[in-house]
Amino acid sequence: MSTASKLQQPDAGAKKSARELIDSPDFKALVKKRWTVSFSLLAVLFVGYYGYILVVATNKEWVASTVSSEPGAVVTVGIPLGIGAIVLAWVLTAIYVWWANAVYDPEVQRLKDQLKH
Amino acid sequence: MTSSLGTTSVSAVLFFFVIIAITLVITYWAARKTKTSSEYYAAGRSVSALQNGFALAGDYMSAASFLGISGMVALSGYDGMIYATGWLMGWPALMFLVAEPLRNLGKFTFADVVAFRLRQKPVRIAAAIGGILTVLFYTIAQMVGSGHLIRLMFGMPYELAEILVGIVMLAYVLFGGMLATTWVQIIKAVLLLCGVTLLTFLTLRQFGFNPVTLYTRVVEMYPAAGGDPLKSALAPGALTKSPIEAISLGLALMFGLLGLPHILMRFYTVPDAKAARKSVLYATGLIGYFYVIIPIVGFGAAVLLKANVVKDGVVTSLAGRDLVTYFDKGGNMAAPLLGELLGGQAFLGFIAAVAFATILAVVAGLTLAGASAYSHDIYVSVIKNGRATEEEQVKVAKIATIVFGVMAVALGILFKDENVAFMVGLAFAIAASANFPALLLSVLWKPFTTMGAVWSIVVGALSSSTLIVLSPTVWGSVFKHFDALGNPVGLFPYKNPAIFSMTAAFAAGILVSLLTPEKDAQEKFEDEKLRTYLGVGAE
Numbered sequence: 001m002s003t004a005s006k007l008q009q010p011d012a013g014a015k016k017s018a019r020e021l022i023d024s025p026d027f028k029a030l031v032k033k034r035w036t037v038s039f040s041l042l043a044v045l046f047v048g049y050y051g052y053i054l055v056v057a058t059n060k061e062w063v064a065s066t067v068s069s070e071p072g073a074v075v076t077v078g079i080p081l082g083i084g085a086i087v088l089a090w091v092l093t094a095i096y097v098w099w100a101n102a103v104y105d106p107e108v109q110r111l112k113d114q115l116k117h
Numbered sequence: 118m119t120s121s122l123g124t125t126s127v128s129a130v131l132f133f134f135v136i137i138a139i140t141l142v143i144t145y146w147a148a149r150k151t152k153t154s155s156e157y158y159a160a161g162r163s164v165s166a167l168q169n170g171f172a173l174a175g176d177y178m179s180a181a182s183f184l185g186i187s188g189m190v191a192l193s194g195y196d197g198m199i200y201a202t203g204w205l206m207g208w209p210a211l212m213f214l215v216a217e218p219l220r221n222l223g224k225f226t227f228a229d230v231v232a233f234r235l236r237q238k239p240v241r242i243a244a245a246i247g248g249i250l251t252v253l254f255y256t257i258a259q260m261v262g263s264g265h266l267i268r269l270m271f272g273m274p275y276e277l278a279e280i281l282v283g284i285v286m287l288a289y290v291l292f293g294g295m296l297a298t299t300w301v302q303i304i305k306a307v308l309l310l311c312g313v314t315l316l317t318f319l320t321l322r323q324f325g326f327n328p329v330t331l332y333t334r335v336v337e338m339y340p341a342a343g344g345d346p347l348k349s350a351l352a353p354g355a356l357t358k359s360p361i362e363a364i365s366l367g368l369a370l371m372f373g374l375l376g377l378p379h380i381l382m383r384f385y386t387v388p389d390a391k392a393a394r395k396s397v398l399y400a401t402g403l404i405g406y407f408y409v410i411i412p413i414v415g416f417g418a419a420v421l422l423k424a425n426v427v428k429d430g431v432v433t434s435l436a437g438r439d440l441v442t443y444f445d446k447g448g449n450m451a452a453p454l455l456g457e458l459l460g461g462q463a464f465l466g467f468i469a470a471v472a473f474a475t476i477l478a479v480v481a482g483l484t485l486a487g488a489s490a491y492s493h494d495i496y497v498s499v500i501k502n503g504r505a506t507e508e509e510q511v512k513v514a515k516i517a518t519i520v521f522g523v524m525a526v527a528l529g530i531l532f533k534d535e536n537v538a539f540m541v542g543l544a545f546a547i548a549a550s551a552n553f554p555a556l557l558l559s560v561l562w563k564p565f566t567t568m569g570a571v572w573s574i575v576v577g578a579l580s581s582s583t584l585i586v587l588s589p590t591v592w593g594s595v596f597k598h599f600d601a602l603g604n605p606v607g608l609f610p611y612k613n614p615a616i617f618s619m620t621a622a623f624a625a626g627i628l629v630s631l632l633t634p635e636k637d638a639q640e641k642f643e644d645e646k647l648r649t650y651l652g653v654g655a656e
Binding site: 078 | 195198199201202203205206208209210212213214332333335349351353358360363364367391394395397398401402405408409561643644646647650651652653
């Protein structure tokens with residue numbers, strides 16, 4: 001077998017052109033996964049935040065009621081809800097970064113290594 | 118006690134000069150490093166993720182959010198908290214949708230990304246107009262709001278305050294470019310967070326570090342009127358009267374962030390997409406922390422403040438909300454008054470100096486964003502067809518900076534007596550409607566075309582500004598149209614148009630793109646994928 005024909009053999013270690021990489025199933029899967037994760041997290045954010053706004057707008061009695069039923073209780077349901085919305089926003093951001101560091105970046109590196117220079 | 122607000126305090130002036138001196142030294146240092154256009158606009162892409170996180174937080178936490186939200190909580194209780202949560206929600210969305218593609222595709226402005234695979238000239242002109250409009254309204258609101266604050270706190274004439282802000286800010290931007298602006302922003306964010314943390318600590322100390330004791334005091338002092346629990350300071354009030362209104366405001370706050378040019382521009386100062394992503398996490402943490410503690414300051418002001426003031430020629434004792442509104446109807450003085458009560462003159466001076474630094478830093482960021490939209494998008498890309506030398510680019514950027522800075526001061530003085538609340542609303546509505554849909558569609562939707570982008574931006578900008586002019590805020594309050602009860606009425610019933618104007622911009626972008634298919638743009642969309650997702654070839 002000549003050297004030339006050996007180079008044409010597609011195997012796992014072969015370098016791809018930009019076009020081949022873009023068309024490869026691995027790359028397509030990565031792009032799809034990236035947006036699936038993004039839009040899932042965005043959906044949770046939407047449900048959490050707009051849910052909070054709608055509950056506050058439509059069920060004021062509940063939001064204004066106190067968390068504890070003991071006499072003299074003052075902390076309304078609204079206060080933990082509001083703080084919860086802020087914490088949710090941060091946690092979702094942190095989840096994305098964790099995912100990107102643990103899953104997305106190594107895959108990006110792997111695909112980049114396959115690229116012809 | 119009597120408050121020294123409105124008189125020139127020695128400690129305030131001292132703190133003020135210390136801050137100015139430190140930031141000017143940094144500018145001098147940054148100026149030596151700022152030679153090329155990439156250094157001028159993007160700090161040579163050398164800012165670390167943590168530094169950029171602080172700078173992003175600094176850009177976003179303006180004097181309006183510090184003084185305005187604490188004042189709103191002091192005066193209307195829980196409604197202020199609802200408002201505060203909305204200001205954070207854009208950050209996760211920014212992370213999920215645009216942070217990384219923005220960093221990978223762009224160079225200096227968000228228009229780089231919108232125009233990446235489309236015909237440059239029409240898209241750049243439209244995007245620059247959307248960007249400049251947003252920055253302009255945001256700047257006017259900042260300048261007018263800040264001028265009044267400085268007048269109240271330092272006892273300095275309004276016009277002098279505006280000119281002083283203009284001169285110092287221009288010194289940062291002109292000589293130090295993005296690097297100096299970033300460091301000014303970082304210093305200010307640290308000072309602001311320390312100041313608010315200290316204020317929260319001093320407030321909670323009054324209640325044995327138990328927030329529930331504070332809330333109990335709030336309810337005692339502002340009881341539920343007539344036994345109606347909905348009238349309590351800890352219950353939601355008028356802010357969320359109509360669900361559509363509330364959602365529309367939420368959409369404008371959330372997606373407005375994704376269209377603010379001075380925020381988006383910060384992503385070009387970090388080395389790569391990974392750093393861009395990390396910086397959003399830092400910023401979200403810092404801003405979230407700020408909005409969690411700021412209501413404590415507001416509630417603290419509502420229950421702790423007490424002072425003698427001269428009202429109608431008689432010395433009267435005022436407390437809580439009455440005292441806050443005596444100094445400023447909008448409630449902006451709640452935090453400074455509380456600072457003076459709990460930490461004395463020196464702390465008031467510190468808070469005043471922080472507020473001033475905040476304004477300087479935010480206006481500096483806005484000026485740089487406005488100048489780059491003109492010099493990079495219009496001058497270099499459209500007039501010179503992308504063929505301008507480094508020297509030429511930096512020179513034009515500096516001229517644009519001077520023009521924008523002088524304009525900011527002039528408009529600030531011109532709009533002195535106008536109600537500027539609607540201008541912030543306008544800035545966010547235009548950002549969410551004109552800039553964001555085109556940006557997202559360009560990154561995500563393959564069939565997007567040049568004409569689609571132009572129409573999306575034009576429809577978003579026109580519909581959001583028209584609806585705001587017809588809203589109760591402008592048509593009612595500014596142009597004096599009231600109903601029988603004296604409430605302002607608009608030809609358009611909602612204060613915030615985002616839910617309609619954003620939808621219109623998306624619809625226009627999609628519809629026009631489908632009518633004007635562009636083969637070139639679709640092919641380039643495939644080609645740019647390596648850059649968008651892997652960062653190959655990103656600058």
